[in-house]
Amino acid sequence: MIKRSEQQVIKKISIWLAYIALTLFFANCKAQPQTPQQIAGEYSKLVYLASQVIEEVNGAGRVELIEKIENSNLLADDSILGKIFQTIIRETLASRGLLSSTLTINQYNLSEQNWAYLQSIDTELYAANRSFYIYIHGVNVESTPNKRVAITIPQLQNLKQQIIELGDKHAIAIVSARLGEEIEEISLLKALSEYEYALPYLRKFDPLRPMETQMSSIRVHHWIADIYNDLQLHMAALEHGNVLLSLLSEEEKKPLYINPSIYALNKLGRFDEALKLSDEAIRRAERNKNDIELFISKMLKISVLTHRNQQQDGVTILKLSKQMEQLIGNQPNESLVMYLKLARALASAIEESKEVEFERIVKDYADQANSFMNNSNHPGDVSLTIYHNLRRLYELNGNYDKAFYFGKLYQSARVNYNSEHFGIGNITPIDSLTRDIEIAKFRNELSMQEKAELKKENLNLQLIIFIL
Secondary structure: OOOOHHHHHHHHHHHHHHHHHHHHHHHHHHHOOOHHHHHHHHHHHHHHHOOOOOOOOOOOOHHHHHHHHHHOHHHHHOOOOHHHHHHHHHHHOOOOOOOOOOOOOOOOOHHHHHHHHHHHOOOOOOOHEEEEEEHHHHHHHHHOHHHHHHHHHHHHHHHHHHHHHHHHHHHHHHHHHHHHHHHHHOOOHHHHHHHHHHHHHOOOOOOOOOOOOOOHHHHHHHHHHHHHHOOOOOHHHHHHHHHHHOOOOOOHHHHHHHHHHHHHHHHHOOOOHHHHHHHHHHHHHHOOOOHHHHHHHHHHHHHHHHHHHHHHHHHHHHHHHHHHHHHOOOOHHHHHHHHHHHHHHHHHHHHHHOOHHHHHHHHHHHHHHHHHHHOOOHHHHHHHHHHHHHHHHHHHHHOHHHHHHHHHHHHHHHHHHHHOOOOHOOOOOOOOOOHHHHHHHOOOOOOHHHHHHHHHHHHHHHHHHHHH
């Protein structure tokens, strides 16, 4: 019989041995090489970071990106995966002139065999990264959107068809959403068709698989709402705007996502609802102590008040515009500066400043807006906004001749915009993604049957020859 004291000693030794075993196990796990899927996933996260850096104005994430690249194995990896992801990241940084002389990233001519290897590892990761590569390579080859999409759209359509053959619904939706984004440059109705096609199979953004969920359901609802607003189908826009807000947590409800709903409510004359949304955005930004979000939220409220255009709203607009002035200071963001100058012009119109002073402030806004338009990927949208805002400014100032003039320019620009983007000949039917997969499977089955018939005929022929 083992004594209690001996039992305690044995127990302690057992625990100690178990601890050593677990330590060795985890150490061994760390020492184990990663699977190709894990490696591709880590490299894909670097691509996502690079895609975010090129959207930044001040490049705050660039240092973090370079640090993460240097701490990874990517730069020393000459495998197929290393070549693919080095090339994508190099193209991404080159698109905004962000390549660093201290960071050497190789670029390779990627073959179909290279891409096929990535697809064999993870179809969704392949779809996300290859579709993004097609877009970013197009940006580097052609600087103007119209020339770029002539290259990117056929390539994305071919990629979409390839993945339809594979039958992965989420992967198809990823490519379809990216294709819609490019088609939006030339046809909003065709873009809408692609977005609606993809939407049922898109997911919320997942930080563990950021590239695969970059084209998220939230993002696409936002784009669809914007298109319906452009079509002046504001009830449909509001429906997507409300779904968008329902998908977001309280902290995720940024002014950017609230904007489509407020715009639709303004056009529908539902100003109380629009004001409630803008006030909620202001309170949220104040609580988060985020000056830029607070600036944009106040601009949204000014938008509601100027659309409502009641006499008592002038004092509130003046107050808000002065608060916005204090919020961003010397912010280098071109769009924020443009909105600040618009707020100044609105304040000047309401204060009934001297005509010379008012015209100077309006010109300052127009110059900034035109500069922003020239650097925008969607100059047609910005042009319409400029004419619309100039008409509102002169209306508020009481100069109805100029308000009428810019109103006519807006109408003319709107007709041209509609004929380019909403032409009836551009409408394509919204196909079912599931139906496309079934057709692809059916086509493959027919092909297999034909091959079987040929094989059978060949065997019969061989038998006849043998008998002869």
